[in-house]
Amino acid sequence: MLRTESQLYADFLERTPTSRQLAERAAHCFPSGLTHDGRYLDPHAIYVERAEGSRKWDVDGNEYVDYFGGHGALLLGHGHPQVVDAVQRQMARGTHYGSSHELELRWAALVQELFPSAERIRFTSSGTEATMLALRLARAFTGKPRILRFATHFHGWHDHVAFGVGSHHDGTATPGVLDDLASNVVLCPPGDLDAVRDILQQYDDIAAVILEPTGASWGQIPLAESYLHALRELTAEREVLLIFDEVVTGFRCSPGGAQGRFHLQPDLTTLAKILAGGLPGGAVAGRREILDWLDYDASAAAGREKITHQGTYNANPLSAAAGIAALTLVRDTDACERANTYAARLREAFRGVVQEEGLDWCIYGTFSGFHIFTNPDHETVTAAQIEAGEFCYQKIKAAAGSEASRMIRIGMLSQGVDLPGWPGGPTSAVHTDEDLEQTVAAFRHTVQVIRDELG
Numbered sequence: 001m002l003r004t005e006s007q008l009y010a011d012f013l014e015r016t017p018t019s020r021q022l023a024e025r026a027a028h029c030f031p032s033g034l035t036h037d038g039r040y041l042d043p044h045a046i047y048v049e050r051a052e053g054s055r056k057w058d059v060d061g062n063e064y065v066d067y068f069g070g071h072g073a074l075l076l077g078h079g080h081p082q083v084v085d086a087v088q089r090q091m092a093r094g095t096h097y098g099s100s101h102e103l104e105l106r107w108a109a110l111v112q113e114l115f116p117s118a119e120r121i122r123f124t125s126s127g128t129e130a131t132m133l134a135l136r137l138a139r140a141f142t143g144k145p146r147i148l149r150f151a152t153h154f155h156g157w158h159d160h161v162a163f164g165v166g167s168h169h170d171g172t173a174t175p176g177v178l179d180d181l182a183s184n185v186v187l188c189p190p191g192d193l194d195a196v197r198d199i200l201q202q203y204d205d206i207a208a209v210i211l212e213p214t215g216a217s218w219g220q221i222p223l224a225e226s227y228l229h230a231l232r233e234l235t236a237e238r239e240v241l242l243i244f245d246e247v248v249t250g251f252r253c254s255p256g257g258a259q260g261r262f263h264l265q266p267d268l269t270t271l272a273k274i275l276a277g278g279l280p281g282g283a284v285a286g287r288r289e290i291l292d293w294l295d296y297d298a299s300a301a302a303g304r305e306k307i308t309h310q311g312t313y314n315a316n317p318l319s320a321a322a323g324i325a326a327l328t329l330v331r332d333t334d335a336c337e338r339a340n341t342y343a344a345r346l347r348e349a350f351r352g353v354v355q356e357e358g359l360d361w362c363i364y365g366t367f368s369g370f371h372i373f374t375n376p377d378h379e380t381v382t383a384a385q386i387e388a389g390e391f392c393y394q395k396i397k398a399a400a401g402s403e404a405s406r407m408i409r410i411g412m413l414s415q416g417v418d419l420p421g422w423p424g425g426p427t428s429a430v431h432t433d434e435d436l437e438q439t440v441a442a443f444r445h446t447v448q449v450i451r452d453e454l455g
């Protein structure tokens, strides 16, 4: 049976007529009616008009437990009072001075306090800009052209990272990306240290290795902690820079991100999302001598041309105010632990549902992440094997596009739960027992319909 014939689709369509009308209007101005590929939803997106805490409400009056969490930015939930207050106060004092301001110093000081590897920082407006700048810094600092990336790891949408994520795992360029540029990026299978060793042996012109430290797509393809330590040693040995892309994990796995939790010092770190408290913002942080390639005096003293870097909204006062409020809460409260604990309870409860309903799906994840592998080919595999990196990463990625995965998203929406479509999600510090109960009930109902309809 096709998913479009499912009861879950019928329920969704019945609940969302106004969203459908807006989606029809959107099709006249946006490609696919969308402003972000990650919000694609068949048969149509939902249109949200209000959010608070762990919940959001759509234009048809439906209430959702939210696991999109602002694409991971909202560890503290929607509209945390201290963040809102900081932004409102700043709004009245000016949104853009076109000048330096004290808020950017306080914001940077918090980053440096939580991330000891951040000897110097440069703010950007997004995570994509942060990874783009980190790669340029690495090339300039080492004088080497090539970057080693891991297949399926996501670092935004700029040209160097726009292939080998959901497709083009052979490293070929996607439409609009130069072949020459792609040929300067070496893609390595995730989690395979010998493969990294071989690549570093084969190429002596690799500037940096960049990765998501808890594994691709917020831990969907998990990495072992021991792998990270081995990678740190290997890159240091070969004088190759190690870049942790902590756009998602920063201020989430722990106040000091994945590196704080695993006691590791990368050479460069990219940050965004929680960094700016739910407003736009990103940063590159790391070793002083690398960031000094942005410094006028250091570059002049070294007799080299500095890297030019502008950006109208870098460290803008609104994002800085929101960021200071959010990072202060991350530092002074147990926000990370609360989100982690909730995710662990959710994973456990989902595992119970899958077992009781007799499905061979795997529920896994670490920290405040949860992932549902719908096992479309009915392989013999356990969550522990996936977590240990002992299962084919392409199969995990492919399952995200399966009929069952798509039906989970629609079914959960119809039951008042908004999950990102991989399927899985990040949790927040403000999800409640009631949210958990509602989410698990929605999951049970959805699973039962899928089992009955898809077989």
Ligand SMILES: Cc1ncc(COP(=O)(O)O)c(C=O)c1O
Binding pocket: 071, 126, 127, 128, 129, 131, 154, 155, 156, 157, 212, 245, 246, 247, 248, 272, 273, 282
């Ligand atoms: C690990 C990682 N790096 C970079 C980015 C890109 O950040 P942005 O969407 O702010 O450009 C993302 C976004 O989801 C991400 O998850």
